[in-house]
Amino acid sequence: MSDKAEAVSFLQRPNEKGVSVYSHLTDVLATILASNPADALGAFEALSAKVKSSSFDPAAVTVPPPPPTTAPEVPDSGWLERDAALLKSGSEDEADGQIPPSLLDDARLLDAAGASLSPEETYRAHLSLCALQRTAKLQSVRFFGKILGTAADYYVAEARRAEPPEPPEASEPSATPAEEYGSGCNALSYFVTPELGGTWEELPSVTPEAIVAASRTRKFFTGSLDADVCCFPPFPGTERHYLRAQLARIAHGTTLCPSHKYALSPEGAVEPADPEAEGALPPPTSSQLCEPASWRHKNMGILAIGRCTNLPSPEEAEADAPPPQLEPEKPALLPIEASDWALVGPAALGGGAAVVWSRSLRWPGAIAVSEAKEGRYANLYLGYGHPVAAGPMSPSPPPPIEGDDPTAEPVEAEDMPLDDENAAVREAAEAALRAGAEE
């Protein structure tokens, strides 16, 4: 390196980042002259390191990927046609014996409580319920609410049929038979749809196994009724059975009504209360509605066995057998537990009316609203369909591995005596000879 030009070209040789010793020294000297430090020589190494770290490194720059252009789910263009058909289908019919849905009235109460869908969605839901009532010939139908899911949501309608539907073909009999249609957990039918303009599908009757299994598991709904519910212990059914079980638990645990509205008939059915009858409660004022005593559960409570009513005791009861321990049934119109509900209100509704609402603390998303002046009330559920968990979920472990039977002692088997064994072999050989001779 005797030649000066060679030396300069060596110093100017760039490394893989495009920086050479020459350019780096130029930068360092420029930094020193620009910043004019007090002790330039002492700070030289630090300045050099700083200049090195701040140099532009094209390899370290990552160009972000372009935004994706293909969507995993293409938005459905058929929705617009279905929605137009729904809006043209018209509102309630005056068919005999059919009570039209009261969703538009209830929406006023629910909106004052801050718990309703948007006005357009409420209107679409009303039209959809009227269409459902016409097609399925339902006696009365109510908008139950919306169950949110991961891929799609379910709009749920609760209906009362004039005649029970055909029972499904009898599957294998289970330990706890389901309640008949029209009583207990199966008193009402439930219809769901993922889209208000689409078709409503009726959910099957709920079985006690499904209710018991649903209370042990906790899964998000996916939005398709035939999806599997993957949990341990395995759920007896698909998502439609899980959904039906959760709807039964929500309906029987969170449907409330004011205390004075209904009374139990002698047969145990819930009937509108007669204000003239003795023992009838007076209609409450708005401030009285804020007390838990003014609200009642409208439906029967569900027992631990998964039914509303206990099984009838077997007819042939043994004389010395103790009677089975049955959980006491929870009839309809029981007062509510104050610790399960948060009562809020009254909020003004206009015209001297005020609205009081109670929010369920056990099933977040369930709300019951009541208005004192005209005695109206409404219930709605907007949520993911799960109750509040007592603590973090701990799934049940698999059953223990079966061990050896501790009661059975291994016993040595005696060998067959030689003569018997020889006789058996001789017989088998003669039988084979005979069979060979006959062929």
Add this chain to the structure above:
Amino acid sequence: HLQSMELQHHPLVASAGVTLSVAVRAALQSSLPLLCQTQRFASAKLLGQIRGLSADYLVAIGEDEVGERRYFYCVDGVSWAALPTASEPERALCSRLPAGLLFTGDPSHSLTLPELEDDAAEAEPAEPPSVSEEVRLAVTVEQIENECAMVPKGALAPTAWGGFRSDPSFGGIKAEAALNLSSYVLRNCKAPKAGPMAFSADTLASADSTVPAGALCTRLDPATGAALVRSLLFPGFVAYCQPNTPVYGYCYFGDGKKNVDIPFMLP
């Protein structure tokens, strides 16, 4: 230039179960601009509502021109009170609270934590630590903002002082991209590998890096045309955007609890 919810976007999220009564909406129309005026904010927007036993807390965020954000809460929608900034010991205390505890609705309510069993506690036990509901609310709001707050990619531009603000030239994302989680970024989370260009908005973590995968579900609401991203980790959180328009935001309406059972609950 906040990115949380503007009041007029409320119909876009109503289908996700986000509900505000008309009385509260009317109160917010005047109280949020008033908050801006009195606190000298550039903008104040609603973050959402955290439900309690006897009352719900409305939470708002106010941001001044420099980009400093402050959080406020109120119960009626009219008079706002400032949320304290949570300190590290207070955050640690709140993480020890029992999981299922709801907010009571009274900001001055004080929760006493169960004492830790300390074998070496030979000295007299100090009085059990307590945390007020206000502090707990501040910690919850901070957790939601840090873990959930998301905006469409490209909606944020870097500012001279290191933060981010809404990009005025953002035109919106396409409808096909709006349903894909990689089109959203978490507003307050830095991606683990930030390159030398650390001031770029590309260094924010993408929404599809949320753990567990499947905790965010996207939906296109055909009635309003808005794309909604719902969080299953914080049920009640919704981020929305209207494709091809600069309309976007996020909000939280729920009880403030993180869904710790999510690994079991995902389908």
